[in-house]
Amino acid sequence: MKGVDHLAHERNKTEFDVDAMKIVWAGSRHAFELSDRMARLVASDPAFQKDGRIRLGRKELFKNTLRKAAHAWKRILELHLTEEEAGWLRNFVDEPSFTDLHWGMFVPAIKGQGTDEQQQKWLPLAYKMQIIGSYAQTELGHGSNVQGLETTATFDPETDEFVIHSPTLTSSKWWPGGLGKVSTHAIVYARLITNGQEHGVHGFIVQLRSLDDHMPIPGITIGDIGMKFGNGAYNTMDNGVLTFDHIRIPRNQMLMRVLQVTREGKCVKSNVPRQLIYGTMVFVRQTIVADASTALARAVCIATRYSAVRRQFGSQDGGMETQVIDYKTQQSRLFPLLASAYAFRFVGEWLKWLYTDVTQRLQANDFSILPEAHACTAGLKSLTTTATADAIEECRKLCGGHGYLCASGLPELFAVYVPACTYEGDNVVLLLQVARFLMKTVSQLGSGKKPVGTTAYLGRVQDLLQCCCDVQTAEDWLKPSVVLEAFEARSARMCVARAQNLSKFENPEDGFAELSADLVEASVAHCQLIVVSKFIDKLQQDIPGKGVNRQLQNLCYIYALNLLHKYLGDFLSTGCITPKQASLANDQLRSLYSQIRPNAIALVDAFNYTDHYLGSVLGRYDGNVYPKLYEEAWKDPLNDSVVPDGYHEYIHPMLKQQLRNARL
Numbered sequence: 001m002k003g004v005d006h007l008a009h010e011r012n013k014t015e016f017d018v019d020a021m022k023i024v025w026a027g028s029r030h031a032f033e034l035s036d037r038m039a040r041l042v043a044s045d046p047a048f049q050k051d052g053r054i055r056l057g058r059k060e061l062f063k064n065t066l067r068k069a070a071h072a073w074k075r076i077l078e079l080h081l082t083e084e085e086a087g088w089l090r091n092f093v094d095e096p097s098f099t100d101l102h103w104g105m106f107v108p109a110i111k112g113q114g115t116d117e118q119q120q121k122w123l124p125l126a127y128k129m130q131i132i133g134s135y136a137q138t139e140l141g142h143g144s145n146v147q148g149l150e151t152t153a154t155f156d157p158e159t160d161e162f163v164i165h166s167p168t169l170t171s172s173k174w175w176p177g178g179l180g181k182v183s184t185h186a187i188v189y190a191r192l193i194t195n196g197q198e199h200g201v202h203g204f205i206v207q208l209r210s211l212d213d214h215m216p217i218p219g220i221t222i223g224d225i226g227m228k229f230g231n232g233a234y235n236t237m238d239n240g241v242l243t244f245d246h247i248r249i250p251r252n253q254m255l256m257r258v259l260q261v262t263r264e265g266k267c268v269k270s271n272v273p274r275q276l277i278y279g280t281m282v283f284v285r286q287t288i289v290a291d292a293s294t295a296l297a298r299a300v301c302i303a304t305r306y307s308a309v310r311r312q313f314g315s316q317d318g319g320m321e322t323q324v325i326d327y328k329t330q331q332s333r334l335f336p337l338l339a340s341a342y343a344f345r346f347v348g349e350w351l352k353w354l355y356t357d358v359t360q361r362l363q364a365n366d367f368s369i370l371p372e373a374h375a376c377t378a379g380l381k382s383l384t385t386t387a388t389a390d391a392i393e394e395c396r397k398l399c400g401g402h403g404y405l406c407a408s409g410l411p412e413l414f415a416v417y418v419p420a421c422t423y424e425g426d427n428v429v430l431l432l433q434v435a436r437f438l439m440k441t442v443s444q445l446g447s448g449k450k451p452v453g454t455t456a457y458l459g460r461v462q463d464l465l466q467c468c469c470d471v472q473t474a475e476d477w478l479k480p481s482v483v484l485e486a487f488e489a490r491s492a493r494m495c496v497a498r499a500q501n502l503s504k505f506e507n508p509e510d511g512f513a514e515l516s517a518d519l520v521e522a523s524v525a526h527c528q529l530i531v532v533s534k535f536i537d538k539l540q541q542d543i544p545g546k547g548v549n550r551q552l553q554n555l556c557y558i559y560a561l562n563l564l565h566k567y568l569g570d571f572l573s574t575g576c577i578t579p580k581q582a583s584l585a586n587d588q589l590r591s592l593y594s595q596i597r598p599n600a601i602a603l604v605d606a607f608n609y610t611d612h613y614l615g616s617v618l619g620r621y622d623g624n625v626y627p628k629l630y631e632e633a634w635k636d637p638l639n640d641s642v643v644p645d646g647y648h649e650y651i652h653p654m655l656k657q658q659l660r661n662a663r664l
């Protein structure tokens with residue numbers, strides 16, 4: 001780093017090997033080296049600079065995004081980057097664009113739901129970007145309720161084609177990213193109708209625009225749905241509206257891995273479960289969990305560095321004021337977020353492993369683990385995105401007034417991030433899916449079916465209903481078994497109580513609807529247990545590097561004990577712990593904050609974010625905040641002239657008028 005390091009005194013306090021922690025954060029030395037190389041490549045390329053993005057009008061902003069995406073593709077080809085490297089490069093360009101949907105959903109949908117033949121035909125085109133795809137599922141009238149989609153795909157046996165049609169206004173496709181202005185093709189989800197019979201919702205590859213002049217195919221109406229929340233932010237994306245007027249596509253453009261439609265229009269089921277049609281969502285939800293830790297780490301990095309730079313109060317003798325990071329209130333708000341970033345990183349790593357395992361099993365026709373994979377991806381997507389969106393806003397507040405400036409990077413980060421709570425499944429709707437899975441698991445306990453995976457603890461439900469926490473000192477809260485048992489007991493007791501309440505209803509669906517708010521709470525408890533247990537698992541691994549494991553332990557207990565404090569009502573009302581034990585947990589939490597404090601800057605340095613990627617004056621690596629903030633203010637177009645435009649029309653006459661009135 002060039003120049004003076006205003007945070008050097010902080011970095012000198014570090015008690016662990018930061019380089020080793022960088023590898024733990026990245027997941028492996030390979031991942032670290034690769035992401036580091038791509039981050040620097042992007043940061044050093046002027047074509048990828050982000051300054052002033054928030055001040056651009058929509059058209060300029062969008063064109064700028066197209067330029068960056070084209071430049072990124074050029075660099076990917078010139079440097080012969082692998083798929084993995086290209087993914088990192090796009091990530092560090094840090095601008096939502098049609099390529100996210102092309103690589104993140106269109107390609108995976110074909111891979112997951114297409115037959116071998118379909119993959120052979122479409123994937124090479126997509127890989128070379130000779131076609132650009134989006135994922136058109138949501139409609140104006142329905143997003144969460146996928147079975148309620150209205151677009152139809154009716155088989156015409158005479159021509160061997162499907163007729164794709166939007167029968168109502170509410171059936172207009174609405175929201176798909178990349179659709180509005182760019183995509184040439186889309187996976188369109190529609191109700192399959194053959195021989196006058198409905199066969200549920202399926203995916204179809206539909207060409208939307210000419211590959212010669214980009215005009216919509218006749219019968220297709222297509223455009224952008226308009227500005228979204230925040231400046232810059234997600235407005236780089238062309239979320240689109242699309243309607244079909246009897247568009248014809250060949251039969252072999254229905255994705256047929258789950259269900260085949262024959263030449264005669266007969267439906268033939270494969271041995272793959274129907275739920276695989278939802279497979280792309282499972283894949284993306286899993287990537288969203290990993291992305292949550294990245295976004296959260298960005299906000300925390302900014303807030304932590306700035307909290308060490310910022311000083312307020314505390315100087316009685318004319319000396320330095322107190323760094324705001326030294327206030328216990330600041331620590332109690334900031335350090336749990338730092339701990340959450342690490343916690344989500346590790347649960348994201350585990351979820352990726354689970355997803356890979358499920359994919360391999362599916363290939364071997366083992367579908368047994370699919371419900372667990374669905375519940376974990378849905379629940380963890382919901383838990384981590386809700387926590388991250390809230391945390392970004394908390395980081396803004398932690399930075400005081402300056403956090404509200406766009407130069408802090410936090411407003412744009414919040415605006416870009418917050419739709420993650422909605423897309424890929426509304427977070428409450430997803431927790432209800434987890435609740436169904438949990439209630440089913442509890443209801444099967446009596447039948448001798450042993451729960452496995454993340455619900456294995458429910459197999460010990462009798463013990464967990466009776467166990468008493470044996471914490472007697474604050475240090476007892478640093479035992480993994482004690483923390484795990486408290487979280488397991490809380491979750492098990494909440495699940496059983498909800499199941500008992502459900503059983504009082506004659507119609508289980510009525511009961512589920514009536515108790516849904518309580519059920520969601522049980523899902524949250526279960527998902528928090530998963531995160532805590534995966535963090536504890538991580539600590540059992542042999543992690544190299546001086547002091548690294550110690551820091552991770554501190555973060556793990558901060559994550560768990562802060563949750564215990566925040567959800568104390570659950571822990572106390574289910575009788576898992578006593579008020580005295582809760583108070584000891586709090587004592588331990590305060591002590592952990594003190595232990596983390598000297599390492600806080602190094603723990604965010606371990607994220608290895610470049611200043612380009614952070615895009616924040618407050619979060620600069622060198623901590624040189626004030627001169628840069630001052631410099632930044634003068635870049636605002638309002639400061640182009642000393643006297644503003646509009647002075648002569650509006651301010652001057654008003655002042656003159658007041659002057660005249662005063663004279664009267």
Ligand SMILES: CCCCCCCCCCCCCCCCCC(=O)SCCNC(=O)CCNC(=O)[C@H](O)C(C)(C)COP(=O)(O)OP(=O)(O)OC[C@H]1O[C@@H](n2cnc3c(N)ncnc32)[C@H](O)[C@@H]1OP(=O)(O)O
Pocket residue numbers: 083084087100101103104105135137138143144145146147177275276278279281282284287370371374422423424425426429433436
């Ligand atoms: C290398 C380069 C890579 C680059 C990568 C770059 C990464 C990019 C990342 C992408 C960027 C993100 C950009 C944003 C994109 C947003 C895209 C979208 O929003 S798109 C739009 C996203 N839209 C949404 O997310 C919509 C949300 N809605 C839904 O998902 C569903 O409609 C529903 C689940 C809520 C209900 O469905 P319904 O059919 O009414 O279901 P029932 O309740 O009746 O359950 C029936 C049975 O099915 C079961 N099951 C259910 N789901 C699944 C599953 N996935 N699986 C398995 N099973 C599942 C369920 O458990 C039950 O089982 P059982 O009890 O019978 O045993």
Ligand SMILES: Cc1cc2nc3c(=O)[nH]c(=O)nc-3n(C[C@H](O)[C@H](O)[C@H](O)COP(=O)(O)OP(=O)(O)OC[C@H]3O[C@@H](n4cnc5c(N)ncnc54)[C@H](O)[C@@H]3O)c2cc1C
Pocket residue numbers: 101135136137138141142143144145174175176177234239419422423424425426427428429432
């Ligand atoms: C930025 C962004 C990008 C997107 N990109 C795409 C894309 O590329 N492709 C695509 O197909 N879609 C996309 N979407 C759409 C997205 O997937 C949907 O918005 C999402 O699935 C939520 O559905 P909805 O809008 O119908 O919400 P709704 O279901 O209408 O939710 C409204 C409210 O109702 C509640 N609710 C709904 N159902 C229930 C229930 N059963 N029980 C209790 N409460 C309920 C919800 O919790 C919420 O509070 C995108 C959305 C956004 C915001």
